[in-house]
Amino acid sequence: MSRIQRSVIFIFLGLVSVGFVLPLLWLVITPFSRAPSLGLAFTAPTLKNFQELAQARTALLAFKNSLLISAGSVALVVMFASLASYALSRSLFRGKQGLITLLLIFSSVVTGVAAMVPIYALCQKLRLIDSLAGVVLVFSAGFLPTAIFILKDFIDRVPRAYEEAALVDGSSGIDLYLRIVLPLIGPGLAVVAVLCFVNIWSNFLVPFVLIRSNSKIPVPVAIYQFFNEVGLPRIGLISAYSLLYALPVLLVYWWVSRKFGFGFFGGLKG
Structure with a gap:
């Protein structure tokens, strides 16, 4: 396998990995965000979302x-x-x-x-x-x-x-x-x-x-x-x-x- 072929495979696998990792990263970061959005926003952590969730009896x-x-x-x-x-x-x-x-x-x-x-x-x-x-x-x-x-x-x-x-x-x-x-x-x-x-x-x-x-x-x-x-x-x-x-x-x-x-x-x- 040539160097170009290996590079293409590594790039493809890297993109696939990013596609799997980003949603998980969003799921871990967003609940603690002060300004939650569909994008990744790194802000000072807060428990406000969990406190509001605890008030929802249903x-x-x-x-x-x-x-x-x-x-x-x-x-x-x-x-x-x-x-x-x-x-x-x-x-x-x-x-x-x-x-x-x-x-x-x-x-x-x-x-x-x-x-x-x-x-x-x-x-x-x-x-x-x-x-x-x-x-x-x-x-x-x-x-x-x-x-x-x-x-x-x-x-x-x-x-x-x-x-x-x-x-x-x-x-x-x-x-x-x-x-x-x-x-x-x-x-x-x-x-x-x-x-x-x-x-x-x-x-x-x-x-x-x-x-x-x-x-x-x-x-x-x-x-x-x-x-x-x-x-x-x-x-x-x-x-x-x-x-x-x-x-x-x-x-x-x-x-x-x-x-x-x-x-x-x-x-x-x-």
Whole structure:
């Protein structure tokens, strides 16, 4: 590779890096700016934007609602997906491969706006409109096919010799699941939990369609309130809220990477 080609590649990568770094730099600097704007303005730091944000009762309630929705959905998805994927991995029946293919299709074909019309009609019939439980159920059902597909791959890698040895010792089926399989697929559960949490934490469409009360809206919908009467964004509040909004995701990534790392551990040696 010639010097000119290397220079062109370095310049291109530098421009791409700047495109990623500038928004993050804006997100860190603007919440503490005395004159927040869409551009980068280095001024004396202030906590005025956070103090004003603390006075907005709906903004604080939205954080609680987002945590309830995300935590509830993650708990349901991890529990039911691990059970279903264990049964799917260990059972032998006709049409098993077809069922796996359907899971893959359902997890990728009908999504977004296309899925909201039947979902809204179903929630209306079940009286789940304007209900946090309804939002949790919609998120959980929507992410289950993907979670089952991911966890099945992890469970397939768990050696059956572990389960056979436990059966010889008198363990029951639920003991195999709780004491053998779950500890070995910890990284897989972490992957599913993180993917589920991040997708639900940042989702705007589902709660925007299903929630009516201001006291029940999550953070993505609450950010909509930080516009003035003529529709202009209140940059200071939006930037401060966005910074706080990003912290839980960063903490989740940090905790999971610290606890589980990025590998899958388990199996027999020799």
